[in-house]
Amino acid sequence: MTVDFRLPDLGEGLPEAELVQWLVAEGDTVALNQTIAEVETAKAVVELPSPHAGIIRTLHAAAGDVVEVGSVLISYDLEGGDEPAPAPEEEAKAEPNLVGYGAAPTSSKRPARRARATGGAATDTAVLESEVLQAAPHDATPTPDVVERPLERPRSTPPVRALAKQLGVDLVLVEASGASGIITRADVEAYAERVGVAEPAPVLPAVRRDSEERTTRTPIRGVRKHTAAAMVQSAFTAPHVTTFLTIDVTPAMELVASLKADRALADHRIGIMAIAAKAVCLALGRHPSLNSRWDDEAGEIVEHHYVNLGIAAATGRGLVVPNIRDAQELALAELADAIRTLAETARAGKTAPADMMGGTFSITNVGVFGVDAGTPILNPGEAGILALGAVRRQPWEHRGEIALRDVMTLALSFDHRLVDGEQGAKFMVEVADVLREPGRAMLLR
Structure with a gap:
């Protein structure tokens, strides 16, 4: 048939x-x-x-x-x-919906599990796919000659199979860590890290050159098309205002260095972005106008009592802004883990559509590209976006003298329908105070 x-x-x-x-x-x-x-x-x-x-x-x-x-x-x-x-x-x-469609073949037995390499030890940990894991150390690297191939196709979800394909990992060689027997994202990442698999470059849209090869034409599709439409909508709907503030972030950078040196926290890779994210979450609780949206249809201003913090991520396919749900509830190390996970997922082109919806405020780190400042465009539906500039070592007034300090420029764009200049300035200063003196975070809630 x-x-x-x-x-x-x-x-x-x-x-x-x-x-x-x-x-x-x-x-x-x-x-x-x-x-x-x-x-x-x-x-x-x-x-x-x-x-x-x-x-x-x-x-x-x-x-x-x-x-x-x-x-x-x-x-x-x-x-x-x-x-x-x-x-x-x-x-x-x-025709079923793609998300979760297609029932797996029924079987009363679990898939056969591959034999462990002798002479090595592994730690099995049951985790959610979305959690960030650190792979347990292995004394021996599994190789095909010690692998017992299962009779059934390894059980995994489509996103996990996509990740495995991108990393060049054969799922037959990966052992599920949880009792369910389902291979998770963490299992694939741990295996790839163990055997040293390198991540390939993302697949870029097909391009064509004209007959004289004086121009290159790339179809406007996918993420790039969606991002362009969203930015045009934002720019011509919300009246943007951008304010700048250059600050001494030496204490924050000293904190970053001390946290990296702490063995208990080194794996979390806490950087200036995570500290800024924490400062933003604290400041939004005291300046709710920056954490609101303009509901034109209802004729209302909607203030959010939670923070879904958008993290702008540049990818080979264009800009995406996934968000961290209820970021205000996360500790500094948890924020750092969440930011890294969102960025890695975005670069792999595997950000779930739901993760790019419902953001309330965003951060973009233009400093990683060596840029001092910019005028970021609001993510549609949000009242504010904070851009972090590059941290530069330069002469700066400190305690009445000139000294070499770590200096950064912050740029805050906000929707002037929702946020007055005074509110935007006070929010910016409060974020800056935490970056200038991280200990001030202990005074805020």
Whole structure:
């Protein structure tokens, strides 16, 4: 029996997606939930698992094509051809949503687990995929000659399989750390770190040159298209005001150095970004106008009593701003871990659409590019965004004398409909006070 698989709604409410690459070819035999393609939406690259087991009959799109949701993407010759074909309208309804679709093959037994390499020890820790893990040390590196291949395909989720593919990791060689037998993101990352797998460069959009090769044309698609639309909407909807403040952050940088030297905290990689994030969370509690949004339809100003802190991340596909939920509840080390996790996930192109929605305030670190200051554009729906400039060692007045100090420029853009100049200035100074003297954070709540 031949059936068509239509591109499903990817759980984002977007009307189309670009086919990045096929991972199968016509004539291939595929298993249920086997990854068949990678598609890019306006927000992320997503792995597309197969909803059927059978033979690939026809691929209806080529890499680089933009496919509308509901359009036929692939046709299968299914195993067991005597099954009745569903009516066309039923077939369209039967296409499952990509997020979590396709039931795994049922089995009363867990997948066979690979044998451990002798002479080494490993620590098994059950964790959530979203948690940041430090891989336990191993005395021996597993190699294919000590691996017992399972009879079933390793159990994992589509995002984890995407990560494994990007890192060049064979999931058959990875052992699940938890009792469920499901391989997690942390398991893949720990294995990659153990065997020294390098992360490849992200796949960039296809480009074409004109006949004289004097220009290069890149299709405006995916994340870049979405970001451009959002920035234009923000710039022409919210009246932006930007204020600057240059400060001595030597005490904050000394704190960073001491935390890195502390063995108990070294793995958290606490930097100036995490300290600034903590300062922002504290200041927003005292200046709620910076943590609000303008609801034009309801004619109301909505103040948030929580902080979903957006972290602007530059990727090969464009700018994304995932956010840390309830950041005000996190300690400094937890904020540092969350920032690193968001950045790594964004660079891998695997940020979940839900993680880019519902932000209340954002931070962008332009200093990592050697820039002293800028005028950041608000993330749509937010009242403020803080840009951190580069930390530079330069002469500065200190205790009545000139000394070499670590100096940084802060730039705060805010929506003048929601925030008056006085409120913006007081918020900026309060954030700066924590960076100038981190001990002041003990006085705030």
